[in-house]
Amino acid sequence: MAGLISECFDADLCAIFLLEPRSDKLLLEACVGQGAVKGGRLRVGQGISGLAVFHNKTIQVAHMAMDPRAVFLVGEEPSDNSVVAVPFGHGEDLSGVFNLQSRPGRCFVPGEIAMLEGEVGSSIRTLVSAVQTFENMNRRTGELQALNELGQAMNSGLGLDESLELIASLAAEALRAKGSAVRLLVEDGTLALATVVTETDNSFDLLYEQRIAEYVAASGEPIMIDDVRASRDPQAMGSSLACVPLVLEERVVGTLTLFDKIVPLGTERRLFSIDDLDMLFALSSQIAAEIEDIRLTGRLQELVRTEKHQASQLRALYSRSQAFLQSISDALLAVDRDGFVEEINTVGLRILGVEAKKTPQIHIDELVEDKPPLREWLDTGGQFSNRVVTLNTASGKVAAMANLQPIMEGTTGAAGAVLTFREMGEVGRLVNRVIxxxxxxxxxxxxxxxxxxxxxxxxxxxxxxxxxxxxxxxxxxxxxxxxxxxxxxxxxxxxxxxxxxxxxxxxxxxxxxxxxxxxxxxxxxxxxxxxxxxxxxxxxxxxxxxxxxxxxxxxxxxxxxxxxxxxxxxxxxxxxxxxxxxxxxxxxxxxxxxxxxxxxxxxxxxxxxxxxxxIPALNERREDIPLFIRRFVHIFAERNGKVVVGVDEPTINKMSQFDWPGNVRELENAVEHAVALVQGRTITVEDLPPHLNAFINDIDGNDRAMTTFEQAQQQADEAQRQLYLEALRGGEGDIQKAANLMGMSRATFYRRLKQFDLNREASNMRYEYHN
Structure with a gap:
């Protein structure tokens, strides 16, 4: 078909893609012509052909190499061919897409497009439908053959397990299902899973299947369900389900469940039909008779647990309990009703420094000091949690955080207790991670x-x-x-x-x-x-x-x-x-x-x-000031997402002459201010806080109408004013806290606020921090 279409329309290549059922994949089914490739797939919406399916309309491109939407399959040489992609199907129900590639620049005329969308698309759709019908007929023939094999299996003389597995497998094959399960009613009336068979690695929800089977067994009526998947993945098992009772002489003896009807290519849903249900009923009576025969011959006794198996289960349970005991990170002690140690895990042995073989001779009060003693807690069946106790270890007394849980025995009181504990050092490390x-x-x-x-x-x-x-x-x-x-x-x-x-x-x-x-x-x-x-x-x-x-x-x-x-x-x-x-x-x-x-x-x-x-003050180690400046510039530039290469040398030199009464914290504040406000890549004097700017300008000899003494006094006053502002910030507007930071009384601090005209700032800070 692809070759004929290519020849009729004088195309270099024709490719036909079919839409994979229940997915967005387009599978390459045929490719004929110059540069043809074998196999390959596209997603719906991918490439020119995928977009044609996505929009359900014909797409024509004159130069593939110039169109960013073009996608080439694995093994396909990129080219500058022209391409036309035509989706086909029934209206919105698409089956696939075919494309024709020709010399660069060629465009199909409207008449050719109409023929491709009409007669050619219809022919491809008809051919695909015929092939699928033929495949369905072959499958039905296979079902009849499988039914014959199932009848032979009924009289094979196999054991119960082998017979049930063969029955489940042949039933799935007969009805083209991906999986099957057989459940049997046991003596206590419960529905036990006897066997489950799948042809893929995927699993299905047996808990859900059990609920369905229990309903079928109780009602005696079959059930068909369209979709029982927990996942929307098209490949997930459980897209459909059919369950029938296994009835013998009007008595339900079990259930037979089939999963996932396998359907012809292009069908979107894997559903079972009424015909499938009729065939299942025909099988169920034969299966029920075989099961009852096996029961009567005593083969069902193989399912009963033997004493040896029970002992093995008990040993496994003990091993699991020991593994649990040793795996917990806390120390654990189990004591009897008299307070003598019965069990202790590895952590407990390590902390206490005792030997495991000697623990049954040790009383809990010898190991743990508490008020009241732990023996009194045992006598009353009391319990506690997060209680600090003192451990008597081989290396001395150790504080620990402990929990005590009594082991109750009916109404007779405590038969013992379990004590878990952790050294306070370990508790501190855990708490430190949080607080x-x-x-x-x-x-x-x-x-x-x-x-x-x-x-x-x-x-x-x-x-x-x-x-x-x-x-x-x-x-x-x-x-x-x-x-x-x-x-x-x-x-x-x-x-x-x-x-x-x-x-x-x-x-x-x-x-x-x-x-x-x-x-x-x-x-x-x-x-x-x-x-x-x-x-x-x-x-x-x-x-x-x-x-x-x-x-x-x-x-x-x-x-x-x-x-x-x-x-x-x-x-x-x-x-x-x-x-x-x-x-x-x-x-x-x-x-x-x-x-x-x-x-x-x-x-x-x-x-x-x-x-x-x-720790020396910053003005005692002025040579370190440039190091701090460079470090803080890097930190705050990165934090603010700005490109700041540093501070110019004259400004660094002047900053190194400042006394920094607030030390490193004040310097950090000044650099953060400068980085936030700088417009260029280098910080200059103009970017610094006002009091620093004034200080540096004074150093540079700005012409001021005041004496040298007055300049120094002004600088000192401004520095002190900033210091008291920092104290207010450090105390979050609280006068007492700020006074404590300055090492002075509350009254003295108030006088300083008045002296430096800071009452308004203090009031604003109190409002800011406490409202």
């Missing part, structure tokens, strides 16, 4: 090439290698927390959590419970389960107490006791809980002066400053 500070800094991240900075970093590295408490001192904005994180990352505690607490930011009446935790009912509004404190959560890691100089006197006393005894007592509790964390404190205050004024405990200072790290 902890992300450790982002190491010593390699600290910026500075000055001699004083090298000396400070070296001291911090040495301190990191110890377990001693560290006090970090420095002005606001010098990077105290950066150093604290770097020390943590380089220490033996680096695998544990890093928790940071700002003592100045916590309300006075909450700081104690925040640090040490509290028990149930400790105060009004307390959680019913109590709460872990930061010391417990930081177990195995580092606790960073920033603004330690702001800690209330009564909390200082309790902190001193914790540092001395390496243990805490929760607010409202009486149990001592051991802790294991490294403490780093930081302040911008003069703590010795605070001690002299009676605002800080001398003995606590001695506990904190075992190693003291003084």
């Amino acid at each position: 902890g500070v992300q450790r982002t800094y190491s010593f390699e991240d600290i910026i500075g090439q000055s001699a004083i900075m090298h000396k400070t970093v070296e001291l911090a590295r040495i301190a990191a290698s110890t377990s001693s408490n560290i006090l970090i001192q420095g002005e606001t904005g010098t990077g105290k927390e950066v150093f604290a994180q770097a020390v943590h990352s380089a220490s033996a505690y680096s695998e544990g959590p890093f928790l940071a607490v700002n003592c100045a930011a916590l309300p006075r009446d909450l700081i104690e419970s925040e640090l040490f935790g509290y028990v149930e009912g400790a105060f009004t509004g307390a959680s019913k389960k109590g709460r872990l404190g930061k010391f417990e959560l930081a177990s195995g890691g580092t606790l960073f107490l920033d603004e330690i100089g702001e800690m209330p006197a009564d909390v200082q006393v309790k902190l001193l006791r914790v540092l001395q005894e390496k243990a805490i007592v929760r607010v409202g509790g009486d149990r001592t809980i051991p802790i294991n964390c490294r403490l780093i404190a930081a302040t911008n205050r003069d703590l010795p002066q605070a001690v002299a004024e009676g605002r800080f405990r001398r003995d606590l200072l001695y506990r904190l400053n075992v190693i003291t790290i003084e």
Whole structure:
């Protein structure tokens, strides 16, 4: 046909594509002419032919090489031929598409197009239909042959399993189905799956099939369903289903289900017919008789579980329970009603440091300390969760988070209990993933090439290698927390959590419970389960107490006791809980002066400053200022999606002469301001904040009607004004917090606001942060 069409229309090549059933694929069925290829496929909408099917209209292209819609099949040489693609079928119900390729530039006239769409398309459609009809006749002949084979199989004398598998396979073959399933009614009245056969790797939903089969068995009526797929994939099993009861002497003994009617090419739906159902009924009586015969001869006894199989199942169940016991990440103990250990997993053995063979001789109270003792919990059948207990391990006492669940035995009470626990260090690491500070800094991240900075970093590295408490001192904005994180990352505690607490930011009446935790009912509004404190959560890691100089006197006393005894007592509790964390404190205050004024405990200072790290102010290491500037320019340019190559050298030099009372934080703010406002690729003086711009212009000798002393005074006043503004921002508009940041009283801070005309700004910030 393709060759005849090509010859009649003087074309170089003719290709015929057929639409694959229930898909968007076009399969190449014939290709004749110059450059012909074998096989291949297109998607509907792909290439000129695919677009013709998609739009259901003829498409003609004079030069394929110039048309971006053109697509060439695998093995097809790209060319500049002309092409006309014509879909064929019944109206909207398309069967495929054919195309003709000719010399470049050729266009078919309307009369030729009409003939292609009419007589030629109709001829191809008729031919395809005839071929499909012939194939259907061949399939019916095959069905009759399969029925004959099925009859022979009934008398083959095979066992039940082999017979059912052969019956299911031949039934599917007889009715051209992709799969089949046989279910039998067993003695307890349930419908058991006896066999399932498929001709493909795809599976179908047996749970759904079971529900259908149960309905058919109960009603005695057959069911045909058009589409039972869970997936819309055309290749998914379950596009259609037919299920009939297997009836013997008016008694249902099982069901036979067929899946997916295989149909001729081009048919969109795989549905079973009434003829198929009649044939299934004819088969079902023979199948039911064969099944009953096998039952009467005792072959069905093979399906009954033997004692050996049951024992094997029990062994498998025990193996699974042991695998589960050993696979959980928590330690697990199982004890009997008297409190003696019956089972313990590998994690528990490792934490406690005991031998598995000795565990049956150990009582739970020897391993776990609690108030009341765990034996009392066992006697009452009580349970708890997230309770901190003390473990008596081979290496000493260890705090752990535990859960206790009784094993109840009818109405006689607890037959034992299961205790799971996890070391507090591990709990802290898990909590740190949610509420902890992300450790982002190491010593390699600290910026500075000055001699004083090298000396400070070296001291911090040495301190990191110890377990001693560290006090970090420095002005606001010098990077105290950066150093604290770097020390943590380089220490033996680096695998544990890093928790940071700002003592100045916590309300006075909450700081104690925040640090040490509290028990149930400790105060009004307390959680019913109590709460872990930061010391417990930081177990195995580092606790960073920033603004330690702001800690209330009564909390200082309790902190001193914790540092001395390496243990805490929760607010409202009486149990001592051991802790294991490294403490780093930081302040911008003069703590010795605070001690002299009676605002800080001398003995606590001695506990904190075992190693003291003084971080120099930015104006003490001016040679590092250009490094910070370049680093901040890179960060903020990338964050804002801008191309900024840097700051011009004169501006860098002038910025290095500024005193930076806010240190690195103020410098960072200034660079962010400049990057945000710069219009070009290089930052200049004009892009800096106003107070810096004025300072640099003064350095350049701008003509001003004031003395040198007045200029310096103005610069100092402006710097202080900006410092108080930064304090207000740091305190989020709260006067008390801002005063604490500046290390002065609330009244003094108010006087400074009035002195520098900042009352309006303070009012605006309060409204901004609290509304």
